[in-house]
Amino acid sequence: MASSRPDPPEAATPSARLDEILDDKLRIQELPDSDHEYEDLSPQEEAHMAYLESVRIPIVDSFKTTSSEVQDETLEAVLPFLEGNPNDFPLNEHGIPHLQKEKHIKFLKKALGDYPAPFAMMDASRPWLVYWGLQGLSALGYDISEYRERVIHTFSLAQYPAGGYGGNYGHFPHLAATYAAVLSIIMVSTPDSPATYDSINRKNLWHFLGQLKQPDGGFNMTTGGEEDIRGAYCALTVLSLLNLPLELPDDAPARKCGLTSFTDRLGEWIGRCQSFDGGISAAPGNEAHGAYAFCGLGALAILGPPKETLHKYFDMSRLIHWLSARQCAPEGGYNGRTNKLVDGCYSHWVGGCWALVEEHQSEGLWNRDALARYVLSAAQFSKGGLVDKPGKRPDAYHTCYNLAGLSAAQHRYIHDAEKAGKLGLDAPFHWTPNGTFAASTIWTPADEVARIHPVFVIPFSAASESRKYFADKGSL
Ligand SMILES: CC(C)=CCC/C(C)=C/CC/C(C)=C/COP(=O)(O)OP(=O)(O)O
Numbered sequence: 001m002a003s004s005r006p007d008p009p010e011a012a013t014p015s016a017r018l019d020e021i022l023d024d025k026l027r028i029q030e031l032p033d034s035d036h037e038y039e040d041l042s043p044q045e046e047a048h049m050a051y052l053e054s055v056r057i058p059i060v061d062s063f064k065t066t067s068s069e070v071q072d073e074t075l076e077a078v079l080p081f082l083e084g085n086p087n088d089f090p091l092n093e094h095g096i097p098h099l100q101k102e103k104h105i106k107f108l109k110k111a112l113g114d115y116p117a118p119f120a121m122m123d124a125s126r127p128w129l130v131y132w133g134l135q136g137l138s139a140l141g142y143d144i145s146e147y148r149e150r151v152i153h154t155f156s157l158a159q160y161p162a163g164g165y166g167g168n169y170g171h172f173p174h175l176a177a178t179y180a181a182v183l184s185i186i187m188v189s190t191p192d193s194p195a196t197y198d199s200i201n202r203k204n205l206w207h208f209l210g211q212l213k214q215p216d217g218g219f220n221m222t223t224g225g226e227e228d229i230r231g232a233y234c235a236l237t238v239l240s241l242l243n244l245p246l247e248l249p250d251d252a253p254a255r256k257c258g259l260t261s262f263t264d265r266l267g268e269w270i271g272r273c274q275s276f277d278g279g280i281s282a283a284p285g286n287e288a289h290g291a292y293a294f295c296g297l298g299a300l301a302i303l304g305p306p307k308e309t310l311h312k313y314f315d316m317s318r319l320i321h322w323l324s325a326r327q328c329a330p331e332g333g334y335n336g337r338t339n340k341l342v343d344g345c346y347s348h349w350v351g352g353c354w355a356l357v358e359e360h361q362s363e364g365l366w367n368r369d370a371l372a373r374y375v376l377s378a379a380q381f382s383k384g385g386l387v388d389k390p391g392k393r394p395d396a397y398h399t400c401y402n403l404a405g406l407s408a409a410q411h412r413y414i415h416d417a418e419k420a421g422k423l424g425l426d427a428p429f430h431w432t433p434n435g436t437f438a439a440s441t442i443w444t445p446a447d448e449v450a451r452i453h454p455v456f457v458i459p460f461s462a463a464s465e466s467r468k469y470f471a472d473k474g475s476l
């Protein structure tokens with residue numbers, strides 16, 4: 001680096017002749033190590049050459065870093081997919097691979113099946129595997145009702161007797177597992193199948209959430225576990241979809257510190273997660289990350305109409321600046337944080353932020369076509385399923401969130417703040433679809449995925465039917 005470069009020795013003389021030999025490129029990258037070309041150098045010029053030799057390595061090192069090298073490798077992997085069609089997929093009228101719906105459905109159905117023994121380590125993620133599979137299938141327009149019985153069975157076992165859901169039978173309850181389990185259950189439920197909704201022990205779940213509420217306003221992920229912004233989003237999602245009381249249970253430890261409601265001090269705590277660069281981090285003081293940005297925005301969009309809550313708790317112009325910087329060029333997809341690599345899952349974690357942000361500031365803040373191009377051209381795996389980036393294996397997580405990101409690029413939503421009730425986490429039920437972008441230069445109607453609720457990331461009908469079912473039911 002220039003600042004650490006030593007001063008040249010006094011005897012060293014830069015000269016016009018040396019400058020001629022050492023043009024900029026040469027000086028930085030290709031300083032010769034044999035001196036036969038410079039046999040007739042004066043002692044002063046030789047001293048200057050020696051000086052240049054001594055500073056060469058630090059200069060070269062400052063141009064290449066581990067991050068820049070993996071970024072170069074990423075471009076090498078991605079560009080052939082943006083410029084050509086290495087998978088030999090059928091192309092749409094814009095010359096872009098069609099969305100391979102049938103292949104992805106087959107992949108997700110397999111992902112919802114049995115796993116061989118080495119996957120035992122994924123046991124604690126069972127609710128997530130189910131959620132990603134069901135949500136991905138729904139996005140592809142597949143009717144998931146055939147999974148209803150299996151979902152009730154799986155989650156009745158994973159429901160912890162004292163409330164909440166763990167990864168599987170006998171696991172302690174965790175807020176992330178609870179979020180994924182509740183979303184899965186309500187996705188396969190219908191008002192005429194109350195047994196599915198009623199498999200959730202709401203009263204015990206409410207008590208479990210009460211144990212997680214912290215005196216500073218945030219939520220722990222599990223009893224005695226970490227407090228982070230996922231907790232805020234997961235807890236509010238469950239409270240809102242299951243129409244649980246906002247009042248803290250009497251046995252909630254936060255009551256001892258004067259808190260009475262799940263929402264007490266929560267907006268302020270979420271606001272403290274905005275980092276110096278405008279992004280949103282897991283907890284105050286941490287590095288900003290796109291997945292946490294979605295959790296923060298989602299949580300505020302449940303707490304009240306985003307038109308009101310976003311600018312109340314976040315500096316929106318700095319957040320928009322940070323979110324915009326996550327879209328990679330020329331890849332078109334998103335990365336999750338500064339100086340990191342494009343990855344298909346951020347198509348949702350960052351791409352999904354825009355529907356919420358656009359309630360604060362009008363659209364046009366991001367390049368929808370560029371994201372759709374990354375998903376269709378670079379993130380579809382030849383045999384089905386979607387990936388982080390070319391060269392990676394597909395999995396249910398990347399399949400679900402690439403599809404959600406593609407949906408975010410294709411559809412527009414609007415929130416009716418007037419209709420949202422002031423109490424009871426009712427705000428997220430006043431989003432409505434507001435058209436589909438038809439004028440794309442990337443996708444055609446055959447490449448469209450379904451609309452997805454911008455806050456809960458499930459079908460719209462699953463969200464509204466659950467809320468209505470539990471509102472009609474009333475008591476816990
Ligand atoms: C609702 C809910 C529970 C949301 C969870 C969201 C989520 C995916 C969080 C992960 C966040 C994180 C710090 C990833 C870094 O991974 P990395 O270092 O491997 O990836 P990177 O290089 O892309 O940052």
Ligand SMILES: [Zn+2]
Nearest residue numbers: 343344345388
């Ligand atoms: Zn990823």
